Amino acid sequence: MGDSSSSQDGVEARKAAIDCVRRIDEYESYANIVLVNAFKKWNFEQRDKNLITEIVYGATRMQRALDWAVDRYLIKPPPAALRASLRIGAYQLLYTRIPPHAAVSTTVEASSKKNRGVVNAVLRRVAEGLPIEWPNESIRLSYPDWLIELVESEYGMREGQEMLEYMNSSPPVTERDDGYIQDLSSQWVVENIDIQPKELILDLCAAPGGKATAMAAKGACVVASDLHHSRSRRMSQNIKRLRTDEVLQVTTDGVQPCFAKSTFDKVLVDAPCSGLGVLHRRADARWRIKRSDVDNLAILQLKLLRSAKELVKPGGELIYSVCTITEAETSNVIKSFTKSVDGLKPVVINDSRWRKKNGGVFLLPQDHETDGMSMFKWEVK
Numbered sequence: 196m197g198d199s200s201s202s203q204d205g206v207e208a209r210k211a212a213i214d215c216v217r218r219i220d221e222y223e224s225y226a227n228i229v230l231v232n233a234f235k236k237w238n239f240e241q242r243d244k245n246l247i248t249e250i251v252y253g254a255t256r257m258q259r260a261l262d263w264a265v266d267r268y269l270i271k272p273p274p275a276a277l278r279a280s281l282r283i284g285a286y287q288l289l290y291t292r293i294p295p296h297a298a299v300s301t302t303v304e305a306s307s308k309k310n311r312g313v314v315n316a317v318l319r320r321v322a323e324g325l326p327i328e329w330p331n332e333s334i335r336l337s338y339p340d341w342l343i344e345l346v347e348s349e350y351g352m353r354e355g356q357e358m359l360e361y362m363n364s365s366p367p368v369t370e371r372d373d374g375y376i377q378d379l380s381s382q383w384v385v386e387n388i389d390i391q392p393k394e395l396i397l398d399l400c401a402a403p404g405g406k407a408t409a410m411a412a413k414g415a416c417v418v419a420s421d422l423h424h425s426r427s428r429r430m431s432q433n434i435k436r437l438r439t440d441e442v443l444q445v446t447t448d449g450v451q452p453c454f455a456k457s458t459f460d461k462v463l464v465d466a467p468c469s470g471l472g473v474l475h476r477r478a479d480a481r482w483r484i485k486r487s488d489v490d491n492l493a494i495l496q497l498k499l500l501r502s503a504k505e506l507v508k509p510g511g512e513l514i515y516s517v518c519t520i521t522e523a524e525t526s527n528v529i530k531s532f533t534k535s536v537d538g539l540k541p542v543v544i545n546d547s548r549w550r551k552k553n554g555g556v557f558l559l560p561q562d563h564e565t566d567g568m569s570m571f572k573w574e575v576k
């Protein structure tokens with residue numbers, strides 16, 4: 196990426212980036228929301244917006260590595276505003292092609308007056324010390340220890356690290372024919388559901404409606420239900436925008452849904468999950484998720500599958516998908532589910548783009564530059 200020459204040679208863009216990174220760190224705000232608000236508050240050209248987005252997302256993803264790179268030159272932990280300046284400065288030095296003198300001078304100028312001396316001194320030392328010799332892979336890859344240990348223990352050192360490395364870059368944006376932005380992995384989940392025209396399909400965890408609208412576009416009548424009212428509102432906007440008349444929206448808890456037994460030809464459980472397959476899309480997620488969340492979500496996923504199974508007509512299909520690849524939320528949930536429920540016949544998914552595992556399929560993000568995703572199907576007898 197080159198440097199921006201608009202808005203005072205990029206100083207205003209760095210000011211905005213510092214403000215965003217500080218908010219994400221200090222108030223645990225969501226990176227995407229902070230950026231949307233920043234672009235409402237300040238009037239930036241698209242070029243500056245791209246630069247700010249790259250710096251804010253990058254500095255958030257790489258914060259463990261960046262903090263290690265600058266902390267060597269500090270005598271005590273810096274307060275939030277100084278921390279933010281150092282992170283965005285070091286991010287530009289380590290991970291972009293912005294010339295070091297431009298990265299340092301714009302970041303120094305964008306910092307508050309009292310921080311400028313330290314920012315200048317520390318960033319110069321970081322620039323002089325490139326390339327960095329990292330003390331270990333966890334710091335270089337910039338993930339919490341538990342997450343690295345989990346991924347490496349399940350996928351091995353090489354593939355695990357490849358996956359984590361891949362999720363340190365910005366993901367590609369893919370658009371469907373109808374203009375809806377949806378990752379290929381989600382499109383491939385729908386491609387692997389054998390949808391017949393006019394059949395009745397329930398999407399039990401449907402918001403914001405990506406898969407529900409894709410299934411309706413293939414001719415199904417879709418009931419799109421979700422627990423969360425605010426997410427359902429976004430779904431109505433998407434349904435309206437895409438003019439998908441065949442989607443009926445319902446707000447209900449999927450664990451105790453308001454539908455009669457054996458109603459649907461197919462039920463999709465695109466369950467809430469740890470999202471470890473989409474960490475490249477959600478820059479702050481790796482610092483937000485806890486190890487215990489994985490197990491708690493697995494319990495919820497099992498409950499959702501049990502209630503969903505009851506809603507499928509005999510001879511119909513139950514489909515489970517999650518944008519994660521942890522064993523706890525895939526193979527282990529499936530094992531407990533199939534052990535505790537009668538009348539399920541696994542349906543083999545034959546799609547060479549996906550890897551097979553324990554009767555289902557999964558994608559690692561680096562396989563096809565998609566999100567990480569897992570999928571299972573059963574016929575309900």
Ligand SMILES: C[S@@+](CC[C@H](N)C(=O)[O-])C[C@H]1O[C@@H](n2cnc3c(N)ncnc32)[C@H](O)[C@@H]1O
Nearest residue numbers: 400401402403404405406422423448449465467
């Ligand atoms: C992975 S997202 C679904 C994405 C959606 N299927 C799509 O393709 O756009 C999981 C959804 O599950 C919803 N959810 C969480 N707990 C739920 C529950 N108990 N019952 C129903 N939906 C729930 C969340 O609000 C969230 O919208």
